[in-house]
Amino acid sequence: MAAALYDPQEGYYARSAGQVGKAGDFFTSVSVGPLFGRLLARHIAAWHRQCGSPERWRVIETGANDGALAADILAGLARLSTDAGLEYVIIEPLPQLARIQRKRLVEAAVLESATALADDPLPSFVLGNEVIDALPFHVIESDGTVWLELGVAVDAESGVFIWQPLGPAAAEVAGHLPVMPAGYRTEVRSGVRDFLKPLAAAMTKGGRMLWVDYGFTRDDYYHESRTTGTLRTFSRHRAGEDPLDSPGEIDITAHVDFTGLAADLDAVGGQVVRFEPQGRFLTHVARPWLLEMEGRTDDDAKKELRAFQTLTHPGHLGSRFHVMEAGF
Ligand SMILES: C[S@@+](CC[C@H](N)C(=O)[O-])C[C@H]1O[C@@H](n2cnc3c(N)ncnc32)[C@H](O)[C@@H]1O
Structure with missing residues (x-):
């Protein structure tokens, strides 16, 4: 799986960006539009205030792909006037994606690994959307x-x-x-702890990690009735089950074992402070925004409210994805 997805020459994600979205192989909450990132920005801004608005701080994003979520979060933080002293860091092991991210986001630093950040730890908010499911298993x-x-x-x-x-x-x-x-x-998936370790080492006490993904708690994941697991492939918005078919050309994923993720977060010094469906999380975060939207009937407002519905409705993405957040 590591080779099929991440080989620097032949891997599915190494080819270039373009996997996510209508013209790609699958949709994510990021492809619904900028609202997802803007709501995450509100959540990050609230945490930043809670920490006493440190003068220097970081957002560390993993799995940034084409940089769309980073751009949306940065714009959201700027709108909330919470971007002073912020270093937005993307951890990107694939050089092709790093090049695309650097071109799109002059204000972000793109690093191959988080290890160097441990020399200068800062109050940090670490996040990733649909990243854990893409780690090899x-x-x-x-x-x-x-x-x-x-x-x-x-x-x-x-x-x-x-x-x-x-x-x-x-x-x-x-x-x-x-x-x-x-x-x-x-x-x-046995490598999650090693993936989290350098990210945890980059933050000072009070930092946060937030992972959004599809998955189950352990009882549900390894239920007797789930006899063929959750492995899926994606190509041109069609799901398949055979990862040996066209490796390097299709996405390969499996659900997240959230019980395992909680144990891995604990092992690197974190404590789960939130585990809930994406719909409930975003609805909570969006309260002030929903008040601002009240009474607006213009086309932009209608479009944003439609995006909100897609992100939060249980029949769309609201219950398919869960948010697990840990405090350090
Ligand atoms: C399913 S995509 C999600 C992209 C984007 N976050 C979104 O929601 O649209 C998974 C991403 O995780 C990245 N990824 C996988 N392993 C990684 C690692 N160890 N460090 C950083 N990124 C990684 C992949 O390269 C890919 O861009």
Whole structure:
């Protein structure tokens, strides 16, 4: 999965931006329009006030893709006059995406990794929309007695990629799961803690991390009835289930195990302060904005209210996504 998505030459995300949105392969809350970023800006501004409005502070974004969310958050913070002393930092390991982000956002710093930030930690708000689901995971299958990890091999006769059991899954991969009936296949993402560690090291006490994604708590994720896991591929807005079909050309994702994410946040020094559906979170954040919108009937207002509905309605994105936020 790491190679199929992130190989610097052949990876799906390394090709260039353009995966997200109507002309790409899938929609995110960012592609609904600037409102998502503007509402996040209100939430970040409230946190900044709560911290006593520090003179130097950071927003650290991961998975910034084409920079659209960063642009929306920066514009939102400027409108709220909360941008003084702000360093907006994007962590982007892929050089092609970093180039696009630098061109679009002169006011943001784009770094390959967060490690260097630990030398100058600041009050920081770390965030990522649909990033954890894009981190590589292990595919495991029960044989009725133990969990086997599945790897990828090339079939000698046909030359196509095939699944191949690698042997029993390592303890850190499947150790927390009861063994399921033979044939039960699922995913485990074991690298989240390592991903969070340098981000946590970049912040001073009082910092926040906010992750927005689709997923389940552990009981629900590894339920007996979910026999084929949550792995999906996306291409041209069509979902598929075979990641070995056209690797490098399609997106690969699996839901987030939010129980695991909470444990990983705890392990890097964070405490979950919020876990709720995106709809409820944004409706809470949007209260002052909704008051400002009252009585407006112009086309811009109608468009923004439609975007708000898409982001918050349970039938649209409101209950598909959850927000997990931790305080440090
Ligand atoms: C599904 S896209 C979401 C893009 C954008 N946040 C949005 O909501 O439209 C996932 C993004 O996460 C990025 N990503 C994956 N692993 C990452 C890592 N270790 N550090 C930073 N970004 C990463 C990918 O390159 C990709 O741009």
